[in-house]
Amino acid sequence: MIEVVRLRHVADVNPPSPRFDRLSSDAELTFLPMEAVWPGEHMDRGRVRVKSSVETGFTRFQDGDVLVPKITPTFEASRSVLVNGLINGAGAGTTELHVLRPRSECDGRYLTYVTHSHPFLKLGESQMYGVAGQQRVPDDFVRDYPLRLPPLEEQRRIADFLNAQSRRIDLLIRLRIKQNALLDSEQVACIDTELLTPGSSRARVKYLTSRITSGPRGWGELIAESGTPFVRITNIARNGIKLLLRDLLRVQAPSGAERKRTRTKIGDVLVSITADIGSVGVVDADTADGNVSQHVALLRPDPRACLPVWLAYAMHSSPVRDSLRTSSYGGTKVGLSLSDVSNMRIPVPTLRDQESAVARLDKALSDIENLRSGLEEQVRLLFERRQALITAAVTGQIDVTTTRGADM
CATH class of the missing domain: 3.90.220.20 (DNA methylase specificity domains)
Known part of the structure; x- marks a missing residue:
């Protein structure tokens, strides 16, 4: 029987950062405003600050922490990240982050995937407080979230499985986005072909x-x-x-x-x-x-x-x-x-020639937009598939030792 525990029993929520505290005031560290907080390769670790410039008014964190955006709509967008490779092992960022520091019995990657699961996101959304457009997920929700905690080795297997499947899905998403960009070029080419007629x-x-x-x-x-x-x-x-x-x-x-x-x-x-x-x-x-x-x-x-x-x-x-x-x-x-x-x-050109060109362009661009809509729908479904895999794995609906992503 897999144990279910409150998240606060396996991870420290919004703890101090000893690594930050040990740095000298002129030491450099990683800085993460909200626009830099993205899962995977979209994470922007290139911003650097000196410690003295971020000692007050910012959230502190360190390598191995899980950062969970607390404000709408970033929370619902599933943008939690596990941070590693920070400059001098420490960082500072927006105050709109909850910091989770997994303890020895909880794998950081597994915990990150839990924060991307459908139950975590939907329950968190239901408990937001504040005025419209500025609603936030409270600390108590994160601390008291019921976390399914399999043995550490199984957590690692789940994280390995989800890493592999996420890479496959992300590759497909990147390909679809690249195809969408090619449609932009095709659209421009269609317009230029009609408009740049020699002699007009x-x-x-x-x-x-x-x-x-x-x-x-x-x-x-x-x-x-x-x-x-x-x-x-x-x-x-x-x-x-x-x-x-x-x-x-x-x-x-x-x-x-x-x-x-x-x-x-x-x-x-x-x-x-x-x-x-x-x-x-x-x-x-x-x-x-x-x-x-x-x-x-x-x-x-x-x-x-x-x-x-x-x-x-x-x-x-x-x-x-x-x-x-x-x-x-x-x-x-x-x-x-x-x-x-x-x-x-x-x-x-003449009005008659304009009418003919517009009719051709309308038809060509309508076809391009139909293709674009199809690609965007595929991207949406791929995002849904990734979240469904994550949810199934961290809630115990599938056994990752016997399941392949293609079976889902």
Whole structure:
């Protein structure tokens, strides 16, 4: 019968760090902000601090500790790590970490896998406290978590098995992500092929539009549960020209000149001018009669000169995006000015030729997006498979001495 114990009986929770304490004040150590805390090869150990700079206001840890993010959504994202190879054997990092130090009867790798298991994550999520967006897993949850504790040798066998299976699954995930990146290149190639036709006349964007403007300042403070759509950079996809609606906010827009100046209409082309420079989207029925943020340029195509989707594809082409990015890095300037956008030169075939090219591009990019969706679904299922294997192994649902990953 495998013993089940409270986690605090086999690991010290948030203990002091003797190795940290023994270092001289000018000794170097590893520094881990939350963005550096990732499982496996994604862990960023390259940040270095001297001890005196992190003696107060930071969490201390040492080689062999298991770090468990305590704040949402990082906890639910299963980003716990076993740290080894720290500079001088010690480190400091964000205060949003629980530190678990396994004792002699508990293998550190096994304990790490327990923190990645479905029961640990779901039960921890249910016990979070605090305001929305700042909820945290309490110390008591971690200390009192019921841990299945097989003999040490079996813990090591389980960890070896999960290490091997995780490597296989991670390899498949990396391959799918690489394939997804290749689709990005294919998309760019499709757009460039249609737009960079030799002999096409070219014109500056300001001569093809009736309005070029950007959003008003300070409207982020007007966000409300209801109101008019408020399109931000977050809503402009890096791939394609369809706006993303999942994080679309709304504002109680005041009437007046600013509302009228930045009001969106179907067919307006939106361009990111501060982050993800050159990302483009086209306003549709879901985002019409809204407003854009100050970090987004709004272009209103002249229907006598170009189609909205043609303008969007042209702004998305690699020569234009490269030029925009180059403009954004000049001198001390951060981001693009409206002048940078309005003076971009793009090809302008006849409206009939634009229609034909847009139809071909829509079909080609739709096929690419279908492939992308399939790859993303495969990645999601691989993550689920890895967590299912971990959960089955640490909860005793499988015997790792007789089970192969392919059997699961």
